[in-house]
Amino acid sequence: MSSIRADIAIVGGGAAGVAAAIAAARKGASVVLIDRIKNIGGLASNAEVGTICGLYRFEKSSRFHFNVGMFAKEFAMELQVRSNSAPQLDQTGLSYLPYSAQHFSQLCLDLLQEEGVECQVAEVVGVEAENGKITGLILVRDEGKLQLDVQAVVDASGVSRISKILHLPLIETQFLQSASQVFTLANVPFENERNLSLVVLKALRKGVLSGELEETEDRLYLVPGSLDAGRVALKVTVPATMEEDVSKLDLKNRAVKVIHHLMEFLKSHESAFAEIELESVAPVVGVRVGDRPVGKHVLSDLDVLECRKHTSSIARGNWPMEIWSQAKRVEIRHLIEGDYYDIPAECLVTNLAENLYFAGRCISSSDNAIASARVIATCLQTGYAAGILAVGRAEGRSLNDCVEEIQREQFGE
Ligand SMILES: Cc1cc2nc3c(=O)[nH]c(=O)nc-3n(C[C@H](O)[C@H](O)[C@H](O)COP(=O)(O)OP(=O)(O)OC[C@H]3O[C@@H](n4cnc5c(N)ncnc54)[C@H](O)[C@@H]3O)c2cc1C
Incomplete structure (x- = not known):
């Protein structure tokens, strides 16, 4: 050596x-x-x-x-x-x-x-x-x-x-601080982050209440200051429990699945999001x-x-x-x-x-x-x-x- x-x-x-x-x-x-x-x-x-x-x-x-x-x-x-x-x-x-x-x-x-x-x-x-x-x-x-x-x-x-x-x-x-995955969307027709946040949250809450989304699928947050020319970064909580021994790869796969599910939901339920596209997913899942x-x-x-x-x-x-x-x-x-x-x-x-x-x-x-x-x-x-x-x-x-x-x-x- x-x-x-x-x-x-x-x-x-x-x-x-x-x-x-x-x-x-x-x-x-x-x-x-x-x-x-x-x-x-x-x-x-x-x-x-x-x-x-x-x-x-x-x-x-x-x-x-x-x-x-x-x-x-x-x-x-x-x-x-x-x-x-x-x-x-x-x-x-x-x-x-x-x-x-x-x-x-x-x-x-x-x-x-x-x-x-x-x-x-x-x-x-x-x-x-x-x-x-x-x-x-x-x-x-x-x-x-x-x-x-x-x-x-x-x-x-x-x-x-x-x-x-x-x-x-x-x-x-002693308790699980949930991991999050950051990703970036394009074609987002908003200029104000607060309005965008409110519209997203309202749509997701409706989805949870109607049973189309899982209870935890409204854990989607804007990365503040990231909205620029129709692109915005968001972070989503990755579903996992303290009892599970989840690898980083597993977390990443779960995150990508949730991201696609949420995108499909937003595209089909909120006209403002009809054209959104997934531009990128951050290389590393965020384990806190x-x-x-x-x-x-x-x-x-x-x-x-x-x-x-x-x-x-x-x-x-x-x-x-x-x-x-x-x-x-x-x-x-x-x-x-x-x-x-x-x-x-x-x-x-x-x-x-x-x-x-x-x-x-x-x-x-x-x-x-x-x-x-x-x-x-x-x-x-x-x-x-x-x-x-x-x-x-x-x-x-x-x-x-x-x-x-x-x-x-x-x-x-
Ligand atoms: C989803 C998420 C959102 C967050 N949001 C914010 C925010 O908005 N603002 C904010 O200020 N903070 C935020 N944080 C917290 C912050 O980003 C991190 O806590 C901070 O960056 C950690 O820095 P660090 O240098 O301690 O560790 P890390 O950034 O984790 O760096 C440790 C490095 O060590 C390397 N390493 C580990 N083991 C080995 C090894 N055996 N050999 C060689 N290399 C190794 C890793 O590859 C890694 O690059 C967030 C964290 C997460 C997960």
Whole structure:
């Protein structure tokens, strides 16, 4: 098996992994970022989720007040320019930034290239560790196996892959956050998203009441900011239950079946939709939450809902908990208006592997807390912080020192 070495390995090239790689490289480390999917950006690119949530403070009166670390803010501002988009506010006072998936991916690539990060298209299948310290990763590429010797690892895999390989304790998901599939329709004769949403929802409710649609088939949502020149992106909840062990391929097949069923229904029951066409289906089905590791602190429901502050804060959460169940349409549990919660550095580290750091959807958190902290703006922040922690700790600095550096550089504190 051939081998290479790097100071820091980042597992996962989603929002969190990309931010971690950039942070570590900016601190002078040699960095290898690994993702099994060639198109960089994770769910934000490949599930085409379409909006960055969690950038702005939850305030109904003053709009679009950034309340995130500097990197997340600069990333969003550049993406906004490239996507030719603008922040939007919904009826409940939540603001978000629509973006194009292609631009998200390209921006990630440009930044990684600028910082000299090496990207490997590979699956991480093994971890080598000695005395509670990771020494290397085993990657599988098309060309064969590769050993990567490292000083520290950031797990930004979205599914806690490294913790699972190391058999570290996990917080197992207790309830199913439904998966969704994004798809794009063409020939949609609407210019106003709110009107379009209302017409779609009314038609689907009628279908459910008449028995022509299944009870769960009204779980269709517009991707905000996506309506443009007769094209619109929508996301549909994929039917599955907690008891089923459904593969991603199965989920995808189910999603495509529901999409075709809904399209046929809308075409034949609503004259405005007679000409709609399915333009594309996002390459990756959107699975919202996986198991998380048990870190030194587990971000709790009350940390989020009571907007608790922590002295070791490395990121700010501005987004509510979103509970996507099969039983009803999405349920939103809001933060305190005008406030935000802190994510402490202890959610990114464990006592059980001294050079392992968690980022994005893999931070140590309860089921409900991650239902808020998984949004892209928060993933960018926890990712960036994990990159700085990985380098600083590898250089022998204390956690507190690294936290102070993050607070100074990212939040001007
Ligand atoms: C349907 C849906 C809609 C959403 N809508 C929004 C929204 O509107 N706004 C918002 O802000 N957020 C939204 N989110 C949440 C947000 O998109 C994700 O939580 C966030 O993008 C996750 O980023 P991440 O970097 O933590 O993980 P991911 O984006 O999941 O990246 C992890 C990467 O790791 C790679 N990987 C995993 N295991 C391995 C391995 N063993 N070897 C190599 N690579 C590996 C994967 O291929 C993946 O690319 C939505 C999520 C879903 C599912």
